[in-house]
Structure formats: structure tokens, C-alpha cells
Amino acid sequence: MTLQFQTLQDVSVKDMRVLIREDFNVPVARGVVQSDLRIRAAIPGIKQILKDAAQVILMSHLGRPEPGILQPAFSLQPVAERLQYLLEFPVTFIKEWPPKSIKPSDGLVLLENVRFLPGEIENDPRLAKTMADLCDIFVLDAFGSAHRAHASTVGVIEFAPKAVAGPLLTSEVTSLDRGMKNPKHPVVAIIGGAKISSKLEVLQSLTSIVDVLIIGGGMANTFLAAQHKTIGASLYEADLLASARDLLIRSEQQGCTILLPTDCVTQNDEHKSLDAVRAMDKIVDIGVATRKLFAEQISKAATILWNGPMGVFEDPRFAQGTKDVAKAIANSKAYSIVGGGDTLAAIEKINLTSKFSYISTGGGAFLEYIEGKSLPAIAALINKSKK
Numbered sequence: 001m002t003l004q005f006q007t008l009q010d011v012s013v014k015d016m017r018v019l020i021r022e023d024f025n026v027p028v029a030r031g032v033v034q035s036d037l038r039i040r041a042a043i044p045g046i047k048q049i050l051k052d053a054a055q056v057i058l059m060s061h062l063g064r065p066e067p068g069i070l071q072p073a074f075s076l077q078p079v080a081e082r083l084q085y086l087l088e089f090p091v092t093f094i095k096e097w098p099p100k101s102i103k104p105s106d107g108l109v110l111l112e113n114v115r116f117l118p119g120e121i122e123n124d125p126r127l128a129k130t131m132a133d134l135c136d137i138f139v140l141d142a143f144g145s146a147h148r149a150h151a152s153t154v155g156v157i158e159f160a161p162k163a164v165a166g167p168l169l170t171s172e173v174t175s176l177d178r179g180m181k182n183p184k185h186p187v188v189a190i191i192g193g194a195k196i197s198s199k200l201e202v203l204q205s206l207t208s209i210v211d212v213l214i215i216g217g218g219m220a221n222t223f224l225a226a227q228h229k230t231i232g233a234s235l236y237e238a239d240l241l242a243s244a245r246d247l248l249i250r251s252e253q254q255g256c257t258i259l260l261p262t263d264c265v266t267q268n269d270e271h272k273s274l275d276a277v278r279a280m281d282k283i284v285d286i287g288v289a290t291r292k293l294f295a296e297q298i299s300k301a302a303t304i305l306w307n308g309p310m311g312v313f314e315d316p317r318f319a320q321g322t323k324d325v326a327k328a329i330a331n332s333k334a335y336s337i338v339g340g341g342d343t344l345a346a347i348e349k350i351n352l353t354s355k356f357s358y359i360s361t362g363g364g365a366f367l368e369y370i371e372g373k374s375l376p377a378i379a380a381l382i383n384k385s386k387k
């Protein structure tokens with residue numbers, strides 16, 4: 001597969017000022033990073049550039065602060081600390097904008113949250129130009145932010161003297177393409193999570209790619225309701241019944257088999273077949289028979305895509321369905337891709353992260369990529385490579 005954009009491999013950063021856009025949008029509580037998966041994923045790229053560059057500046061967003069006001073809860077300071085610890089290399093954290101006081105002796109620099117800057121989200125060209133002025137080469141390594149057309153993603157690419165993809169972004173794109181474009185069959189996708197509404201386009205895109213589409217989690221309820229099964233008081237989206245029905249019909253026409261749960265666990269921790277679900281019951285996990293059914297299908301796959309927990313995994317009583325799916329994928333020899341914020345939180349808990357072929361740290365961008373959408377920052381890179 002040939003890439004349509006230039007990568008770090010195609011250029012020399014020797015003695016250059018390099019600005020890297022990272023995705024350090026990680027959960028922070030009371031000034032401490034709660035999951036550093038995204039920071040760790042960025043480290044190989046930073047190390048590689050640090051070896052040769054004259055100066056390395058990192059920038060990222062964190063959360064959704066009010067622009068124009070410094071809000072401590074959204075500061076990247078805790079990320080600077082964690083990064084320094086993981087890299088075993090000093091990190092200079094700079095809050096001022098524009099950062100006029102950067103000295104060569106500052107070594108590796110991390111700038112404060114770009115979303116504090118007015119114009120970031122609007123992709124104000126003046127802000128993008130100020131960012132671009134900080135570098136000789138801009139490196140986009142924030143796959144998780146590539147679906148946003150902001151000043152620090154799209155805008156800066158347009159103004160930078162040169163712009164290339166970093167190693168994380170490059171491996172995200174090549175790994176996801178391997179699962180999505182000409183994948184080895186059979187392809188099995190497992191989609192879960194709370195709602196169909198957030199993933200309708202993902203489901204629609206997958207029915208034309210995969211051989212088997214397994215649906216679990218809260219979103220399975222609407223499909224079950226569309227088949228006139230009883231789901232009691234479970235989470236379900238009445239306004240999406242027609243879409244669910246359409247998807248079931250369309251998938252059949254496309255030769256894609258949809259698998260739905262046949263039994264469940266309810267909020268009182270009772271195991272039930274769907275026929276036994278009562279009006280007051282809430283379905284919170286897939287049942288034992290369903291776990292077996294899903295695992296069997298997963299074991300036959302040559303390519304696996306997984307996004308979305310099978311149940312309310314935050315409660316350990318209702319995490320078993322998600323764990324069993326994770327284990328089935330971990331035991332498979334198939335090429336497996338896993339992504340999604342909550343899905344990663346679930347697999348981090350059970351220490352299975354090393355067993356998948358590829359773990360995407362992309363979150364929302366991962367989902368949009370699977371939908372087959374063009375991500376604006378990647379499109380900007382492609383454009384830049386043509387120039």
C-alpha cells in the first residue's frame with residue numbers, strides 16, 4: 001500500500017526546528033494523568049526526531065476549555081511531567097503564547113494547551129501562521145486529532161515550509177488500511193457501546209466490508225427491538241428502529257451476516273435468555289451463550305475489527321462479556337485492530353493490550369476513518385505533498 005503523503009522517512013530533520021502536533025488529549029484528574037497510552041504511543045516519534053533536530057517543540061490540545069482563559073484543569077502541565085518521566089529526558093513546559101522565549105538550551109519543549117488560544121478551533125489563519133513560524137518542518141503525529149480542521153492541525157500544515165506525517169500517524173493509517181482495504185477474509189467486526197446513534201455510519205460502512213458483523217452492548221437492544229424481541233427497560237433508541245431495520249435488510253443483501261445477542265445479564269446480575277426478559281429488566285451485558293457464540297465467530301476470522309464494550313464494563317459484575325470478547329481476539333491468529341476510548345480503557349484493565357495486532361489511539365478519528373471518511377488534517381498533508 002503506498003501512502004499519499006510524505007512521512008518523516010522522506011525528509012531529513014538534521015539541524016532543523018521541528019514542530020510536532022501530538023494528541024496528548026488524555027484523562028487528567030487532580031493534576032495527574034490517568035491513562036498515558038496516548039503519550040506512550042507518541043514516544044518513538046519524539047525520540048527519533050530528537051536525535052537529529054536542532055530544536056523540537058510539541059503542541060497538543062487537552063479537553064474542551066473556554067478559549068482565551070487559562071483554566072488549570074485543562075493545562076498540559078501534568079502531561080509535561082509524565083512525558084519527562086517516560087522519556088527520561090527533560091521537558092520544558094512553556095505557557096506563554098507566542099512562545100518568544102524558547103532558547104536552544106530549553107531542549108524538548110511542550111507548549112500549553114492550544115485550545116486556550118482564540119482562533120484554534122476556527123482555524124484562524126493568523127494563529128496557524130504564528131504556529132508555522134516556529135518551525136522549518138511540521139510533523140503531524142496526532143492521528144486522534146486528524147478529524148478536526150483546526151489551526152494546529154490543518155492550518156499550520158498550509159503555512160509550514162514543509163509538513164510530513166510522523167511515525168504514529170503513519171502506522172495508524174497503514175494498520176487501519178490493512179484491516180479496511182483488501183483485508184484477508186473472513187473479516188469479523190465486533191461493534192458495541194452504548195448507542196447506535198454515535199456509530200450508525202460505522203455500522204453502515206462495515207456491512208459492505210465485513211463478512212460477519214457482531215453487535216453487542218447497549219446498541220444491540222435497538223436491533224433486538226427491531227426484531228420484536230423483548231428488551232424490557234433497557235437502553236434503546238426508538239427513533240433509530242427504522243435505521244436498525246434497514247441495516248439488517250441491507251446487510252443481508254450485501255452478504256454480511258449480522259449476529260446479535262441471544263441471552264443477557266440484567267441489572268440485578270441475573271442471567272437470562274431474551275425470552276425471559278421482563279418489563280423492569282435492564283440488559284447490561286451479553287449472556288454466557290452469546291459470549292460463546294461471539295467467540296466462535298471470532299476464532300474463524302482472518303481479520304478482526306473491534307470497537308465498543310459488550311456491556312456496562314465499568315461495573316465489574318457486567319464486564320465479563322467484554323473480557324471474553326477481548327480474550328477471544330487475543331487468542332486468535334487473525335490480524336486484529338482495536339480502537340475506541342472506552343474499549344481501550346476496558347482492555348487496559350485486563351492487561352491484554354499486547355495481544356492485539358494493532359491498538360488505535362485515535363478515538364473519534366479512528367471511528368471516522370472506519371466510516372471511510374477523509375480526515376481533514378490527512379487531506380491537508382496529501383495536498384501539501386503534491387506541492
Ligand code: ADP
Pocket residue numbers: 192193194195198216217218219235283284285307308309310311312313314339340341342343344
Ligand atoms: P468507545 O469509546 O470504545 O467507542 P462507547 O463510548 O461507544 O465506546 O461505549 C462505551 C459505553 O457503553 C460504556 O460507558 C458502557 O457502559 C456503555 N454500555 C455498554 N453496554 C451497555 C448496555 N447494555 N447498556 C447501557 N450502556 C452500555
Ligand code: MG
Pocket residue numbers: 340341342
Ligand atoms: Mg466512548
